[in-house]
Amino acid sequence: MGTAPASRDVTSYGMGLAAPLALFFLLFFVAPLLQLFWLSLHNDTAGLHWGLGQYLHFLTDPFSLSVLGSTLLLGAEVTAVCLVLGFPIAWLYQRVGPKLQTVIILIVLLPLLTSVVVRTFAWIVILGRQGIINATLQSLGIIDTPLKLLYTQFGVVIALAQVQMPLMTLPLITALGRIDPNLDDASCSLGAGSWRTFFRVVLPLSLPGVIAGCTLTYAAAITAFITQSLVGGGQMLFMPMYLYQQASTLQNWPFASAISIIFLLAVLAVVSVFTTLGRLSRGYGGA
Amino acid sequence: MILNRRSLMTTALTLGAMKAFPGLSFAQARPLVFATFTGSWEEAHKAVLVPAFRKANADAAIVLDPMLSVDQIAKVNAAKANPPIDVMLHDPGPALVAIGQDLVEPYPVEKSAYYKDLIAEAQEPMGPAPFFQVVGLTYNPEAVKTPPTSWADLWKPEFKGRVGITNLNSTLGTGWLVEIAKMRGGSEANVDPGFKALEELKPNLAAVAANPGALATLFQQGQIDISPGNFNAIQILKARGVPVEFVAPKEGAIAFKTTIHIVKNSPNRELAFKLIEAALTPEVQTTLMNPPYLIVPTNSKVTMGGEIARVLAKDTAELKKKFVFQDWKKINEQRSAWIERFNREIKI
Numbered sequence: 001m002g003t004a005p006a007s008r009d010v011t012s013y014g015m016g017l018a019a020p021l022a023l024f025f026l027l028f029f030v031a032p033l034l035q036l037f038w039l040s041l042h043n044d045t046a047g048l049h050w051g052l053g054q055y056l057h058f059l060t061d062p063f064s065l066s067v068l069g070s071t072l073l074l075g076a077e078v079t080a081v082c083l084v085l086g087f088p089i090a091w092l093y094q095r096v097g098p099k100l101q102t103v104i105i106l107i108v109l110l111p112l113l114t115s116v117v118v119r120t121f122a123w124i125v126i127l128g129r130q131g132i133i134n135a136t137l138q139s140l141g142i143i144d145t146p147l148k149l150l151y152t153q154f155g156v157v158i159a160l161a162q163v164q165m166p167l168m169t170l171p172l173i174t175a176l177g178r179i180d181p182n183l184d185d186a187s188c189s190l191g192a193g194s195w196r197t198f199f200r201v202v203l204p205l206s207l208p209g210v211i212a213g214c215t216l217t218y219a220a221a222i223t224a225f226i227t228q229s230l231v232g233g234g235q236m237l238f239m240p241m242y243l244y245q246q247a248s249t250l251q252n253w254p255f256a257s258a259i260s261i262i263f264l265l266a267v268l269a270v271v272s273v274f275t276t277l278g279r280l281s282r283g284y285g286g287a
Numbered sequence: 288m289i290l291n292r293r294s295l296m297t298t299a300l301t302l303g304a305m306k307a308f309p310g311l312s313f314a315q316a317r318p319l320v321f322a323t324f325t326g327s328w329e330e331a332h333k334a335v336l337v338p339a340f341r342k343a344n345a346d347a348a349i350v351l352d353p354m355l356s357v358d359q360i361a362k363v364n365a366a367k368a369n370p371p372i373d374v375m376l377h378d379p380g381p382a383l384v385a386i387g388q389d390l391v392e393p394y395p396v397e398k399s400a401y402y403k404d405l406i407a408e409a410q411e412p413m414g415p416a417p418f419f420q421v422v423g424l425t426y427n428p429e430a431v432k433t434p435p436t437s438w439a440d441l442w443k444p445e446f447k448g449r450v451g452i453t454n455l456n457s458t459l460g461t462g463w464l465v466e467i468a469k470m471r472g473g474s475e476a477n478v479d480p481g482f483k484a485l486e487e488l489k490p491n492l493a494a495v496a497a498n499p500g501a502l503a504t505l506f507q508q509g510q511i512d513i514s515p516g517n518f519n520a521i522q523i524l525k526a527r528g529v530p531v532e533f534v535a536p537k538e539g540a541i542a543f544k545t546t547i548h549i550v551k552n553s554p555n556r557e558l559a560f561k562l563i564e565a566a567l568t569p570e571v572q573t574t575l576m577n578p579p580y581l582i583v584p585t586n587s588k589v590t591m592g593g594e595i596a597r598v599l600a601k602d603t604a605e606l607k608k609k610f611v612f613q614d615w616k617k618i619n620e621q622r623s624a625w626i627e628r629f630n631r632e633i634k635i
Contacts (some may be wrong), residue, residue, distance in 0.1 A: 063627075063630065063631050124508060128509060129493075129508065130508060130509035148493075150494070150508075151495070229498075229501075233494055233495050234454035234494075234496050234497040234501075237630055241497070245630075248355075248456075249357070249455075249456045251360075252623065
């Protein structure tokens with residue numbers, strides 16, 4: 001390192017190293033995606049007749065559109081919960097001693113160390129009729145009959161928020177760590193209160209982290225097939241389950257392909273909104 | 288031995304290629320591949336069927352490749368000329384799909400020593416049924432004091448918010464809906480009465496599970512007290528100490544044939560036949576009928592015993608009387624429309 005001959009262009013070497021990964025992506029990501037797209041342009045399940053019938057079917061069907069809408073909304077709700085709960089943790093992390101920092105990072109990472117299936121089943125135990133929440137409320141005499149928590153939108157949002165929380169907290173911790181603590185003091189010494197400092201200094205400077213966290217959480221929440229189907233149950237239909245149903249149970253691959261292409265585009269649209277916000281915020285943070 | 292970068296790379300690439308394309312390593316003679324189902328099926332087949340097959344066939348090599356029916360079909364479809372699977376196992380719906388797509392061979396009935404001993408419903412010329420899956424009522428005996436006797440009991444007002452069902456993705460969910468439709472004057476071709484009945488069931492519904500496995504666990508959580516359920520899934524829960532009981536409703540328990548097929552163009556046709564023969568023998572079926580497997584046999588020479596004799600049927604004659612078989616050819620014709628309708632109408 002550092003002793004490379006001066007004549008050699010260091011950037012070209014980097015490209016060569018990226019080639020295996022690029023090839024891998026080309027073979028196992030781009031090619032299947034193109035195949036998927038090709039399949040979605042057929043009107044019959046055997047893939048013999050070309051046409052846009054599958055897309056028309058989806059886009060003119062209020063039910064399919066409502067599934068798409070509720071999936072995108074679910075993502076927004078989960079992202080909002082993660083942001084509201086994750087920000088204080090990240091903020092706290094920057095203000096405690098190294099010992100507590102280790103504890104916090106362990107707590108944040110812990111969900112990533114267990115399988116999604118295990119975490120989801122834990123939520124079934126917590127939210128169930130005889131689960132921890134209902135049992136506690138009943139023993140305290142607050143409620144008589146158990147609340148219905150499992151198989152509700154609320155249950156899905158809470159479970160997903162916990163499952164995806166690290167994806168929000170980790171970028172936030174990084175972003176908050178990059179802020180010079182002197183700026184806080186400067187703001188205070190110039191007469192701003194803690195809240196004013198937070199909203200005018202800390203929050204704008206942490207926006208890149210907020211946006212990175214939101215993008216990750218959002219993308220993970222709307223595609224979380226396992227948690228959605230186990231906590232949401234069979235009657236709450238989100239895009240991943242809809243897709244699975246068409247592809248696997250009904251063997252209607254062209255329609256399933258069209259669903260996935262539409263879903264992909266919808267997610268890309270949301271993510272590009274986040275990225276645009278991120279670009280704007282960079283200007284804001286630098287100002 | 289000198290290890291340089293080049294030789295290491297070559298070795299790594301070769302190993303990688305063998306891993307990525309396992310076909311390279313056993314170019315011609317590959318062992319018999321049996322695609323069973325995952326979970327308890329795999330366990331049962333590994334412990335009972337495979338040893339019996341190997342004993343009868345001079346320790347022939349066999350590989351279990353457990354996967355869902357739909358995945359089996361997709362895998363064989365992707366390589367019809369040289370299929371990676373020799374023997375497939377199917378629920379009634381996917382079995383008809385596999386036959387319809389010309390993926391399986393007719394079973395050599397005249398060569399078979401056991402085919403004629405199977406009860407009539409299990410004699411399928413495109414692939415016999417070595418086992419039945421049975422769907423009846425399951426309930427929590429601690430919460431439900433008088434055992435239910437009929438599908439109609441699910442509508443009783445005392446079960447308000449206590450009933451669980453699955454959606455139509457599963458064989459169980461679809462088969463149950465058809466049975467409900469029949470109870471109200473419908474049929475495999477007309478499930479309208481079934482959907483009307485579902486509408487009336489809504490106040491009682493506590494959960495619509497995404498699959499039968501998820502439904503069974505809801506008993507564990509006390510989320511539901513009564514539901515249609517698979518006999519085998521309930522036995523597994525019961526063995527783990529969950530308070531559940533199975534009862535065959537008076538309308539008849541729904542029996543699904545699990546059929547076993549020789550894949551078309553299989554390079555191991557003869558061994559595939561032998562494996563299926565082993566699955567049809569009274570010995571294998573008797574062992575699988577006993578705990579912990581409790582799989583319902585189809586060979587009429589098997590004497591029913593244990594839990595199966597207690598809750599389902601004492602012999603083949605009673606089994607025929609108490610089981611209902613459905614016409615899956617008819618069901619498959621409209622199933623996608625039903626799934627769509629269920630998606631739209633069943634919101635609780």
